[in-house]
Amino acid sequence: MKTLDKQIGAPMNRVDGHQKVTGAAKYSAEYELPGMSYGVLVGSTIAKGRIAHIDTKAAVGAPGVLAVITHLNSPQVPGFKPTGKDPSQPQTVGGPLKIFHDDKVRFNDQPIALVVADTFERARYAARLVMAHYTQETHQTNMAAGAKDAFLPTSAQKNPKSPMADYQRGQADAYKTAALKIEQEYVIPTEMHHPMEMQAITAHWEAPDRLTIYDKTQGTIGTRRDFAKEWNLPEANVQVIATFVGGAFGNALHSWPHESAAIIGAKVVGRPVKLMLTREQMFTQVGYRPYTWQKVGMSATADGKITAITHESIGQTSTYEEFTESTLAQTRMMYQSPNLTTRYRIAALDVGTPIWMRGPGEATGAFALESAMDEMAYLLKLDPLEFRLRNYTDQDPEKNRPWSTKFLKECYRAGAERIGWTKRKLEPGALRDGDWLVGYGMGVGTFGAHRGAAHVSAQLLPNGTVVLQCATTDIGPGTGTAMTQIAADTLGLPPEKIRFELGNSGFPQSGSQGGSSTVNTVGQAVQDACMALKDKLRELAAAGAPAFASAKKEDVALANGYLTLGSNAATRVPYADLLKQPGAALVNVESKPTGNDGQLYSMYSFSVHFAEVRVHALTGEVRVSKLVSCADAGTIINQKTAANQMKGGAVGGIGMALMEHAIIDDRYGRYVTKDFADYHVPVHADAPAVEVYFVNQPDLHVNALGTKGIGEIATIGVAPAIANAIFNATGKRVRELPITPDKLV
Amino acid sequence: MNQFQYVRPTKPQAAIDAVAKDANAKFIAGGTNLVDLMKRGVMTPQKLVDINRLPLAKIERQGNTLRLGALALNSAVANDAQVRERHPLLSLALNAGASPQLRNMATVGGNMLQRTRCTYFYDLSMPCNKRQPGTGCGALEGINRMHAIFGFSDKCIAVHPSDMSVALVALDATVLVSGPKGNRQLAFADFHRLPGDTPERDSNLEPGELITAVDVPDSPFTKHVHYQKVRERASYAFALLSVAAALDLDGNTIKAARLAMGGVAHKPWRLTAAEQVLVGKPATEDTFRQAATVAMQGAKAFKHNAYKLRLAPNTIVQALKTAAAV
Numbered sequence A: 001m002k003t004l005d006k007q008i009g010a011p012m013n014r015v016d017g018h019q020k021v022t023g024a025a026k027y028s029a030e031y032e033l034p035g036m037s038y039g040v041l042v043g044s045t046i047a048k049g050r051i052a053h054i055d056t057k058a059a060v061g062a063p064g065v066l067a068v069i070t071h072l073n074s075p076q077v078p079g080f081k082p083t084g085k086d087p088s089q090p091q092t093v094g095g096p097l098k099i100f101h102d103d104k105v106r107f108n109d110q111p112i113a114l115v116v117a118d119t120f121e122r123a124r125y126a127a128r129l130v131m132a133h134y135t136q137e138t139h140q141t142n143m144a145a146g147a148k149d150a151f152l153p154t155s156a157q158k159n160p161k162s163p164m165a166d167y168q169r170g171q172a173d174a175y176k177t178a179a180l181k182i183e184q185e186y187v188i189p190t191e192m193h194h195p196m197e198m199q200a201i202t203a204h205w206e207a208p209d210r211l212t213i214y215d216k217t218q219g220t221i222g223t224r225r226d227f228a229k230e231w232n233l234p235e236a237n238v239q240v241i242a243t244f245v246g247g248a249f250g251n252a253l254h255s256w257p258h259e260s261a262a263i264i265g266a267k268v269v270g271r272p273v274k275l276m277l278t279r280e281q282m283f284t285q286v287g288y289r290p291y292t293w294q295k296v297g298m299s300a301t302a303d304g305k306i307t308a309i310t311h312e313s314i315g316q317t318s319t320y321e322e323f324t325e326s327t328l329a330q331t332r333m334m335y336q337s338p339n340l341t342t343r344y345r346i347a348a349l350d351v352g353t354p355i356w357m358r359g360p361g362e363a364t365g366a367f368a369l370e371s372a373m374d375e376m377a378y379l380l381k382l383d384p385l386e387f388r389l390r391n392y393t394d395q396d397p398e399k400n401r402p403w404s405t406k407f408l409k410e411c412y413r414a415g416a417e418r419i420g421w422t423k424r425k426l427e428p429g430a431l432r433d434g435d436w437l438v439g440y441g442m443g444v445g446t447f448g449a450h451r452g453a454a455h456v457s458a459q460l461l462p463n464g465t466v467v468l469q470c471a472t473t474d475i476g477p478g479t480g481t482a483m484t485q486i487a488a489d490t491l492g493l494p495p496e497k498i499r500f501e502l503g504n505s506g507f508p509q510s511g512s513q514g515g516s517s518t519v520n521t522v523g524q525a526v527q528d529a530c531m532a533l534k535d536k537l538r539e540l541a542a543a544g545a546p547a548f549a550s551a552k553k554e555d556v557a558l559a560n561g562y563l564t565l566g567s568n569a570a571t572r573v574p575y576a577d578l579l580k581q582p583g584a585a586l587v588n589v590e591s592k593p594t595g596n597d598g599q600l601y602s603m604y605s606f607s608v609h610f611a612e613v614r615v616h617a618l619t620g621e622v623r624v625s626k627l628v629s630c631a632d633a634g635t636i637i638n639q640k641t642a643a644n645q646m647k648g649g650a651v652g653g654i655g656m657a658l659m660e661h662a663i664i665d666d667r668y669g670r671y672v673t674k675d676f677a678d679y680h681v682p683v684h685a686d687a688p689a690v691e692v693y694f695v696n697q698p699d700l701h702v703n704a705l706g707t708k709g710i711g712e713i714a715t716i717g718v719a720p721a722i723a724n725a726i727f728n729a730t731g732k733r734v735r736e737l738p739i740t741p742d743k744l745v
Numbered sequence B: 001m002n003q004f005q006y007v008r009p010t011k012p013q014a015a016i017d018a019v020a021k022d023a024n025a026k027f028i029a030g031g032t033n034l035v036d037l038m039k040r041g042v043m044t045p046q047k048l049v050d051i052n053r054l055p056l057a058k059i060e061r062q063g064n065t066l067r068l069g070a071l072a073l074n075s076a077v078a079n080d081a082q083v084r085e086r087h088p089l090l091s092l093a094l095n096a097g098a099s100p101q102l103r104n105m106a107t108v109g110g111n112m113l114q115r116t117r118c119t120y121f122y123d124l125s126m127p128c129n130k131r132q133p134g135t136g137c138g139a140l141e142g143i144n145r146m147h148a149i150f151g152f153s154d155k156c157i158a159v160h161p162s163d164m165s166v167a168l169v170a171l172d173a174t175v176l177v178s179g180p181k182g183n184r185q186l187a188f189a190d191f192h193r194l195p196g197d198t199p200e201r202d203s204n205l206e207p208g209e210l211i212t213a214v215d216v217p218d219s220p221f222t223k224h225v226h227y228q229k230v231r232e233r234a235s236y237a238f239a240l241l242s243v244a245a246a247l248d249l250d251g252n253t254i255k256a257a258r259l260a261m262g263g264v265a266h267k268p269w270r271l272t273a274a275e276q277v278l279v280g281k282p283a284t285e286d287t288f289r290q291a292a293t294v295a296m297q298g299a300k301a302f303k304h305n306a307y308k309l310r311l312a313p314n315t316i317v318q319a320l321k322t323a324a325a326v
C-alpha cells in the first residue's frame, strides 16, 4: 500500500485558489436573485445634530426608484427598542447605531436615507437628490481635545479584574525616580482596514419571518444572532451566507448600519436588496483602528535590566458605543520588569465606532513599547537585541506562571542572522548607500493563542469523499485549505477526497474568524470530527466484520472504497455496507478546550520583525529594503499560506509605519481622506520580498495540533521595527505615525 | 451620475461646434479624470463630446519640433522613440504619473486639463471656490498638507497635479488650440492660470476651444535630465512635490538649464530665475543649492505644508545632481 504524504505542514495550494483567480468565487455582492433591487445610502454632512428636515420628493420621483427610507418612514425594527446594553457585544457598552431610528446625527456620513431602485445606477442617481437640513450641534472629533475627558472603560469600572483596568506590579510609576530613564509620547492616527472587497450585503426576505442574507462577515453565527435579535426572529429563521470574504482585517467582526439598512430596505420593497458600500463610505461606516495616544516611561540599570515601565494609552471611541482593545497587553508580559504600571482610557468623539484591526490593540501598543525599548537601548548604548535578551522572560511576569511554549529567542537568532544584524551600527547615520541613509531596526510582537469552541460535522459519501462542514468563514488566510490538510492527515485520505464547506450559518456553529484563533479552534474540531467519524465507521463496520468491534479508532483507515483495519488490508468493509442506512456515516462534534491548561499556562504566539530601511538624505523618502519576519506560532499547518499571512501582515505594517493616515478636518468633523489617492496603502513597489521564518514547534497545551495562531503577530511589531530602523538610519526619532517624508526632511 | 447626452464627432470642427454652442457640454478624451468627477457630482456636464475619433493621436516631427497630438496616449508619448531620444525628461515625467493602466487611457490634452486633487474640491459638502465660486476655500484654514507654496490667492491654494505638464513647461512647449474663432497658440507657461479671483478657471482656454496638439521644440536637453518626484510611497501617488531638471553641460560647466516644479502651485511652476543662477557655473552641489535658494524666493507655507519649504529646495538639488550625475 502506498503511504500518503503528510499534508500538515506541506505548502499545499489553496483549495479555492482556482475559483478565486478565475472569478468563479462568489462574494456577497455577486449573488443574483429574481427581482433584485439595489440600495444606495445617503450620508449626513454634519457630525452632530438633528435632521430638521429631509426632502426625498425628487428622489422618490426619480426613474426606477422603489423606496426612499429615512427615520420618518422606516418600519419599526423590533430590536431597536431601547434596551441599553447589547449583550451580543461583550466588550462594548452602549450599542451599534440604530439606523433610521431617530433624527439624531452622531457622526459625519452617518446613513440618513436608503434609496432602493431597480438598478444600481438609478439608485445612485436618486441618492444624490435627497436633501437634508440639520440643526447642528457642536461636535468634537479632535483627539487632543477629546482626550481631556478620557475615562476608564465601563467594563473596567465594573470589574477591576478586567484587562482594561489599571494594572500594577511593584511600585507605581517607579521609573520617575530612576537615574536612567526615558519618557516619551507616541501617537498612531486613525487607520482604515480597507480590504479589497468592500462591505456588501444582499438581503432577501424569503417569507415575512424568514431572512437570508449574503453578507460580508467574519462570523456567520454572530451575524445571524445580531439580525435575529434585531427582527425578533428565531435564529433558525435567519440564514447568513459568506462563502467567500475578500479580506476584512477585523472590520467584519461587527454588524454595521448598512446591513440593517439593506434588511429594512428588502422588507419595505418586498424584493431582495443588494447594497455595497462605496470606497468612500468604507472610511466612515465600518470601523477603523482608533487614533491612540500613548506615553511610555521606562527605567533601567546601567547594565541593561529594566527596573520599571509605565505605559498609558488613550484610544478613541464613539459617543454611542464603547470600544476597547488590548493596547497594553504586550507591555504587561513581554519584559521582566519588577515595577510595571498600565493605564488604559478611552475618549468618546463624534465619530463612528472603531473596530479591531489586524493585530488590534497590540499592534498599537507595540509601536509605543518597542519604540521605547529602542530608545532605552540607545540611552544605555546597548544593542537593542541584546537589551531585549537581557530582559527576556522565561515565565509570564504578569500571571506568574509558565509559558505554554515560547521560542522567541530562536526567532531573535534566526531573524538577526537573516537581516544581517551585525551590519547594524549603534550610532545612527553611520551607514550610507549613495544618497540613501541605511538603518536597521527590530520590533517584537505577541498575541494570545486563543482557542474557543467549535462544532464540525463530517460525513462519508458513497463516492469516498468526506465532507466537513463548519459555519466558520475564510477571510483570506486559507482556512478551507488548512482544514483540508488536517482532515486528510487525520483520515489518511488524499486532500482531493476531502471537501471542507464553510461560510454558512446553517452549518455547525463556530465563532467568528478573528483573533488568530480559527486554526486553533476549528482546526482542532476538524481533527476531532475526523477521529469521531472513524470511530463511527468502525462501529458501523463491526456489524458485518466483528474484528472492528474491539479495534481502536486510530487503527481504522479509509482507502479506495473500503474501511480497513490496521496493516491488515484483508480486514475490510466496502463503503456501501457502511452507508446502508442514510445519514449513518455522519458525525457532528463539538470541540473545546478541556482540562486546566488555560489556568496553568500563559499561551501566546510570538514574533519578531527585523527591518532594513533606506531614507533619502534630501527628500526624506523611506523605502523598506528588507524585512524579515520570524514567528513562534506553534505547528505550521501550511507553509505556503502561513508565510503568505506573515507577508501580508508585514506589508500592512509597512502601511502603518509609513503611510496610512485617515485625517479629519475638525471644523467639519469630516474625513478629508476619502479615497486611495488621499489614503495610501503600500503598493508592490513599497514591499520588499519579506523573508519569513517559522520555529514550527508544536504547543500541545493549546490543542492537540499544537497551533498558536499567526494572523495578528504578522503585523504586531512591524511598525516599530521600521520606525527604529529609520532612527538608526537618520538619528530622527519619529513618534507619530505615519513616518512620511515631511517628518524627515 | 447625472444623465447626459453623448456624441462622438469625427471632425474637429463638429466637436468644437458642439461644445462652443452648449455651455454645459464637455470634451471627453480618456475620461480618467472627467468620469471620476462626474460620478462624484463634482462636474455635471449635460453633454459629453467624445473626441476619440478625431485624428489627433499622432506623434510626428514638424521641422524643429516634435508635435504631440492632443489624443496621443500618455503611454504612447512616454514610450515613443523620438520622445525618448530628444525629450527624455518628458518620458520620465509621464512614467512617474499614475499607473500603466491609466497612462494607457490618459491623453496629452486630458492630462493638461486634469483638475486639482484638493480634497475640498472633491467633497460637495465642503466649501470650494474652484468647484462652486463664492463658497470659500476649505483648504486655506483646513488640512493643507498637499497645497501650494507659490502663486496662490486667498480664494484658492490648490495645486495642479499633472507630472507631464511640469516637463512640458520646462521644455518650452507650445499648445495648439482650435476654437470657434479659429486656431491659436499659447506658450505652455501661459496655458495654465494662477487662481487669483477666478480659481474656477484652470487654464486660458476659451469656451469651445479644443487642444489639438502640443509642440515640443528641439533642445540640447537630451542627456542630462531628471524628473524627481517625491511621494509617500514608491509608485502610484500624486507628488508631494516634483522637480523637472534639464542641463546642457560643457564638461562640468552648465551652458543652459531648465527647471520647473510640480505640486507647489496652481500651475506647473517654471523656475526661470533659478535657471539663470545655474548658467555658466560648474555643475556642483554648491551651485545647485544656490539655484534652489533663488527658486524658493517668495514661497510661503500654510499650517500643514511648511515641510515643502525644506523639501522643495532639497528636491531641486537632488534633481540637478541626478541630471548632472554628480
Ligand SMILES: Cc1cc2nc3c(=O)[nH]c(=O)nc-3n(C[C@H](O)[C@H](O)[C@H](O)COP(=O)(O)OP(=O)(O)OC[C@H]3O[C@@H](n4cnc5c(N)ncnc54)[C@H](O)[C@@H]3O)c2cc1C
Residues within 6 Å of the ligand: A677, B026, B027, B028, B029, B030, B031, B032, B033, B034, B035, B036, B051, B070, B071, B074, B096, B097, B098, B099, B102, B105, B106, B107, B108, B109, B110, B111, B112, B113, B114, B161, B162, B163, B164, B209, B210, B211, B212, B236, B237, B238, B239
Ligand atoms: C488613480 C489615479 C492616479 C493618478 N495619478 C496621477 C499622477 O501621479 N500624475 C499625474 O500627472 N496624473 C495622475 N492622474 C491623472 C491622469 O493623468 C489624468 O486623469 C489623465 O491624464 C487625464 O486624461 P484623460 O484623457 O483621461 O482626460 P479626461 O478625463 O477625458 O478629460 C479631462 C479634462 O480635459 C478636457 N479635455 C480632454 N481633452 C481635451 C482636448 N483635446 N481639448 C480640450 N479639452 C480637453 C476634458 O473636457 C476634461 O475636462 C491620476 C489619475 C487617477 C485616476
